[in-house]
């Protein structure tokens with residue numbers, strides 16, 4: 287028996303990084319998994335791990351409605367929703383002064399509106415079942431703002447707060463619909479490599495830049511891997527977490543411990 291055997295999981299952003307690692311782990315642990323993403327290689331990723339693929343731009347209400355209805359029709363329910371789709375936004379102009387209103391809206395549109403829509407469209411299915419688990423991927427920066435990536439930080443802080451609203455709603459009327467947020471630190475994916483590359487352009491090597499950043503700021507000393515986050519998500523999705531809702535889970539190698547000081 288796998289840890290999520292017999293469950294149906296819908297994973298937005300499931301074609302990349304953390305979402306893809308989560309999809310693969312859930313398939314291994316017995317779930318039927320639908321990857322919902324707009325990436326061109328989405329069908330290939332899904333095929334390679336034994337998942338299904340659905341085309342989805344998370345900013346589109348109509349597409350969410352279609353993907354949720356189709357998944358529900360085909361599999362007779364949705365027990366797990368992971369909102370992992372996200373973008374880091376423009377890394378050249380991301381301070382409060384340099385972020386354009388259009389960019390602010392683009393980042394919030396995908397990271398926040400996309401998460402809101404996913405929760406809203408799946409909730410009636412979970413209410414019919416009277417149970418389900420929603421995991422929203424926020425970020426460690428939701429706790430620790432910086433002068434940069436202000437739209438990204440704002441969107442992730444909003445996801446953290448919104449997740450608690452969803453958790454409160456999901457527990458009404460005797461329902462067992464849980465919602466938690468997961469807060470990754472520095473995880474080796476396309477997104478982090480892009481961010482680190484912009485922070486240390488002199489290195490001309492995104493992975494080296496990310497590794498240097500990890501050595502300098504993470505007490506445990508190394509970049510996290512997508513699987514590190516996937517394992518946290520798997521726990522929250524499984525019945526093992528039956529008493530866990532409205533909470534925040536950091537997967538950051540202790541990065542939070544270093545605020546106000548360097549790695550010793």
Ligand SMILES: NC(=O)c1ccc[n+]([C@@H]2O[C@H](COP(=O)([O-])OP(=O)(O)OC[C@H]3O[C@@H](n4cnc5c(N)ncnc54)[C@H](O)[C@@H]3O)[C@@H](O)[C@H]2O)c1
Nearest residue numbers: 299301302303304325343344371372425470473475477478
């Ligand atoms: N990598 C990190 O260090 C890190 C740290 C904190 C939080 N996160 C969060 O984890 C989540 C996953 O990020 P990742 O690092 O795996 O990045 P990634 O870029 O590797 O994957 C993101 C996925 O989201 C998809 N996506 C983007 N826009 C979309 C849209 N409009 N509709 C549907 N899908 C869309 C992409 O196609 C991609 O498959 C994001 O929400 C990110 O903010 C990542």
